[in-house]
Amino acid sequence: MEAIPRNLAILKSILSNFALLSGLHINDSKCLFVPVAIPDASLPGIAQVLQCAPKQMPVTYLGLPLTIRKPKKIHFKPLLDAFQRKLEGWQTKFLSLGGRLTLVKTVLTALPLHYMQVIKLPNWLVKQLDGMRRSFFWKGREKCLGGHCLVNWAKCCLPRKCGGLGILNLIIQNQALLMKWLWKLKLEPNSTWTSSVQLLYGTTDIAALSDETRVSLAFKDILSFKDFFIASTSCVGGSQQLAWKWTPIGLYSSASAYAILADPGLRSPYHTLLWKMKIPPKVKVFLWVALLDRVLTQHNLLLRNWPTISSCKCCSHGIIETTSHLFVQCEYAVQVWTLLQARFSLPLLTFLPDLHLFWLQNRALPGQSWDIVWAATTWAIWKERNRRIFTDKSLPSNLLMAEICAAIEAWLTSV
Template sequence: MEANPRNLLIVSEVLSNFASLSGLRVNDDKCLFVPISIHESAFSQIASILKCQAKDLPITYLGLPLSIRRPRKIHFQPLISAFQRKLNGWKARFLSLGGRLILVKSVLTALPLHYMQVLKLPPWLLKHLEGIRRRFFWKGKDKCLGGHCLVNWSKCCLPKENGGLGILDLQRQNQALLMKWLWKLKHEPTSVWSSTVQLLYRTTDINDLSICGTSYGLTDILQQGPLFNLSFVHAIGNFPATWKLTPNGIFSSASVYQFISNTGVLSKFHPFLWKMKSPPRVKIFLWLLLQDRLLTQQNLIMRGWPSATSCSNCNGGFIESADHLFLQCQYAISVWSLVQMRFKLPLLDFTLDIGDFWLSLRIPSIKDWDIIWAAASWNIWKARNKRIFSSVDTSPYLLLKEICSCVRSWNDHA
């Protein structure tokens, strides 16, 4: 309201009448007024009429920093603290990668959404929040060296169909959410938002607003205009305007995010990997295996980490690469031979790489091949780790029992 006695008295009287009619009284101790471009000499008069204290901008309003200037770092501290409170309550070291992935996607990614719907988050904050999510996912700790991240975080944030884990990229999600306000300007002229912009700037045209001086918040929203125009179809004749990224022509932030995140390069494993009947931790293991990102001896040497120089399973002088460990090692061949007989599989081609080996037998006549391949690969990896870290040897026959147990269990719980 305007800071003159008449307006202040009217508001005070409205609140008083409301209290007498409803029995709900305003708690003056919890109220404050925010003076904007008002001389301090008028503060005491305003306070006596409204019966509350003054507070300078910025303030927290509906959980967000409200200011006529861009928020500073200190104003985003509540968001950072919310991340830390969540992490402090989780026992990350007891969680598998699958469990951490669920928490990253469902909790840590959701925390900043309230901010991102209204504010364009500064680059330093996006980098900081992405670092928190990355460290929690890979190590479950506050610190995580680059070598601990088996796959580049930008790859993890790609959609699953493009070979990623489907974790939302915060910068792209922020961009998609802000575009909602442009849609309202174009397609919802009677909304409160459009009416307010019309009242302040005498126009809701995106191009006109872009060349006139606006608030920092509206300026950030208008910066999404070029991308918005790529996705928006103007009204033709008497037909209403439509959004061409959705079948029903109605705007959705999800459609924008999908549009700007899609690399155009589809993963040949995506249609089968994430629909497989297996636990989440196994799917992530297979995702790493198919990209050759498991910490085999070959990858450890490439990273400059200490490692043995020959395969521990066969002692044949071969360096332990993914294809050797899972297909070409004598131990692996023995295991696969037993699996072939147990599940009546056709002839196996061990000259293929691990991905083509899996896809080569994905035919309708071989039932449960996806689960068999996943269970065999998972248990070969576990047997390898037991041999290295616990000095426990697992015979191919015993490993076959473990594979069969996994196949039954995963089928039963699918």
Template sequence: MDAEKSFFQQKTKCELLIEGDKCSKFFHNLMKKKTASNGIPFFVTDQGNLTQSLEDIVKEFIHYFTQLFGCTVPIQQLDWSVFFEGPCLATMDATHLTKEVEIQEVREALYSIGNNKSPGPNGYTAAFFKEIWNIAGQTLFEAVSEFFRSGKLLKQFNHVIVVLIPKVKDNPGVKDFRPIACSNVVYKIIAKILSNRTSSVLPGLINHSQAAFVKGRNMVDNIQLAQHNVRDDIMMFSRGDHNSVQVLVDDLKHFSVVSGLHVNAQKSNLVNFPQGRLPVKYLGLPLTSQRATNTNFVPLVDIVDANIRRWNTKTLSLAGRSELIRIVIQGIEGFWLQAFPIHKSVLNRIIFLCRSFLWGNKVYKVAWDDICKPKDEGGLGIRNSFVWNQALLTKNLWNIASNKETLWVQWVHAVYLQGGSVWTWIPKKGDSHLFKKLAKVRDKFLHNIGDAYDDMEETMSNLWEEDGGNTAKLYDILRVHGVKQPWMKIIWQSYIPPRYTVTAWMALRKRLPTKVNLSFVDMDRKCSL
């Protein structure tokens, strides 16, 4: 049974139910859906014709990706003097990047790779190498260190399996498939080591206008800034006049000539680019010139609904369903909650979907507020979305107070605070909805911790030093605390299967459909035995 579970877990890439369910039927059903979605039964040619012939599909894809990956594009010689005009690596950082790799570095890189990540052409996953580390660890280390010594990579290590993922649902063409490369583990280890080394030096080299993909920065900062810039009609890449647009186009052409990367300008309306209208999606979130409405959050509700529809409640226990809500659904929520004060009606809709999924569209046996309590207070540890939204927004207050070096924080200080403190700032009538909401969250936070405004910088500084800016601590401060339940420590044990733990949890809450608990129903209460 364990071997079967492991097999289906690898095939479905489902790692989230390790602590929730151990049923292979769920994985089997999920694998069937995944297999069906991964197939390419048809595609639309450039001429607009629908093709279902397997032979034509293969030829078209091979032709397109051979041109994409297999052709050399002439590029101009780089002007290296330009690079020395910007920030440069310190000698110590350069030494760190080029130092010899150590066996512990290889081991840490290996163990940071997920066990069920898709394998490369040799078919071995990271889990295999972790299991045999004591036997083959030294050999693996020598293979990796050889690359760092010689600068050459064995051709077999560099082979990949290219998987095509459709980017659109309806009538996809060849260009609408995203190629994903599945690499061998040795290649992944080398890439991890290079990534870990460069991540420590990138913050000093890349301008703070770049908010994402740099350690210690958050793309939500730019999303929040973009919301205000669009509202003030100043989010421009150029002035919009003919000369400015021409400069923008010339820059893109120059970048293409130097890098060999070309801009995709299909379905053009204006200067060979599509003409867009607000609201649009920016970094995965809605960007609008007005205050966000329920319509702007429809994509969030749709994503949650689509994920829930993928999971069959009949093949999952209550424990498994609660884990999916806690990890997957609330993980999706978190990205949106840290950027916007989400409307109450939107969060209520998401809660309705989660609650219906948790109870299998049957009678709700435990109140949602009780479910959202921590386990030691008698709940299932699922977060209250309203409080979680406030906690994630509160973290922005600390970023502003500490004058974090991001473009958004600098803009807030220049436009709103103007030398004042975020802890005493009073919103005005014309201020944005986000900042008015931040002020309300701030006041609630101050009330809960009970400190004077004058001591806030020191208080928040101590809080962040102790907890590393952990939003879980902020959530704990903002939520309503309940009574500790001593019996919870007994049932929530790692050696007890989760589905049995949840059954015991239901029993202790007197929510199992026993005759005693169904006393309000007209039935014989005598024990059947």
């Protein structure tokens, strides 16, 4: 409001009358007013009328930093503190990769959404938030080295159908949330938002507004997405009614915008099969890493310059332990697969020299029963490999098969 005596008196009268009618009480000690471009000499008079103290920008409004200038790092400290509190409160040592993935997607990724609806997050902040999400997912702590991350973060943030984990990309999600203001500008002509844009800039035509227009920093960030927005909308039947191309009913949604912006066009050959399996989340994440050949076999450890032996611990031939060898070609693995083939009456298996080809090529006939047998066996072979390395103990193939059958039964009955 304009800081003139009449307006101040009217505002104070409205608040006082509301308090009398509702039976509430105004606590003046908790009230404040924020002067914008007002001389310091006028502040005592305003404070006397409103009976509250002045506070210079920036201030916190509805949990967000309110400022007439570009937000500084200190303004985002509450968000970083919220991340820190969450990370410190979790017993990360007892969480599997599947459990951490769930917390990353449902808790950590949700924390900045309130900010992202109205503010374009600066690159340094996105980098810091991604660093904390990445470190928690791979190592369960605030920071970790790049060598601890088995798969790069960009791959993890791809949609599942494109071979990723489906973790939200904060930059793209920020864009999708901010574009809703462009939609409101077109679809809600009587809203306060539209009236404010019309009053400030003389038009609500998105095409007529540009980054060069003398607009606020926040609105300039929103306008930076206008080309994609215009290309994604069309008029219905030659009328002025706007329709969003990426939803069946023609209404804008942040989810549909994100789905289009985050889709690189590539498709994973096994995304649907893997994530729909009725198996524990930690096994799904492990299989995802294994199918990308990123599990820490002896071969991959050597590539990372970690001191280790190169030969496979599950066989006696001294062959280097690669993903394909460990799960498909190792003599121990072949024994286990052969026993399971007889146990579940599977067709003759084709031992292709690649884990995902071995899985997909052999599922032609048995279908879903083969999927869960393949998942349980791959997981059991990995645990047996670790048992031999870290405890110097081993199970014969027939006992491992019994362990696999028990796991399959437990998974099926728990769903």
